[in-house]
Amino acid sequence: GRVPYVLSAAYTEKQRAVIARAIAGYQAKTCIRFVPKTAQDRDFIVISKLDGCYADFARVGGRQQVSLADECIDYATIIHELMHVIGFIHEHQREDRDGYVNIFYQNIIPGANSDFDKLTSLDLTYYGEPYDYLSIMHYEKNEGSRNGQNTIEAKDARYTNLMGKSTDFSESDLKRVNRAYSSVYPFAKNR
Numbered sequence: 001g002r003v004p005y006v007l008s009a010a011y012t013e014k015q016r017a018v019i020a021r022a023i024a025g026y027q028a029k030t031c032i033r034f035v036p037k038t039a040q041d042r043d044f045i046v047i048s049k050l051d052g053c054y055a056d057f058a059r060v061g062g063r064q065q066v067s068l069a070d071e072c073i074d075y076a077t078i079i080h081e082l083m084h085v086i087g088f089i090h091e092h093q094r095e096d097r098d099g100y101v102n103i104f105y106q107n108i109i110p111g112a113n114s115d116f117d118k119l120t121s122l123d124l125t126y127y128g129e130p131y132d133y134l135s136i137m138h139y140e141k142n143e144g145s146r147n148g149q150n151t152i153e154a155k156d157a158r159y160t161n162l163m164g165k166s167t168d169f170s171e172s173d174l175k176r177v178n179r180a181y182s183s184v185y186p187f188a189k190n191r
Helices: 011-030 075-085 171-182
Strands: 002-007 031-036 044-048 052-057 063-068 101-103 151-156
Touching: 011 031, 011 075, 052 075, 063 075
Parallel strands: 002 031, 002 044, 044 063
Antiparallel strands: 052 063, 101 151
């Protein structure tokens, strides 16, 4: 999969180096290639400092936005946001998540519920991989908390403190990406 990108000039040299390292991580471990946009590329992502850390999900065509504000310039965060770009949701939003985690909506900051809701309407596949507490796409136990209390707890308590702490792709993340893109996934057909 080829993903053309444009990188904002607003990043410092140090920040650009961290982004380049994350892009190199994809190159080294997956069949995804993030490449500088050419004049011929109609579908591409723009990585810039907008507001917080987020990315447009999967291929919508044309220009897609990835926001990596200063607080997001971290290898694991960049890997996570680029996973959204290539079509992967948060692990705790999987349709089968109720067998693995409890979500405490009463502890979630107002307006953030949608980041914790199960995504059942998207025709998603997990490429044969079971639920993965160690996925780079998993939130940590108190992500989005309005009161310091946990928003997510693993049903197997041994994993509660490990969720959202991954610093790189998990084995399962790599298997999913490579399975998805080895047979031409919608985002980036080579053009």
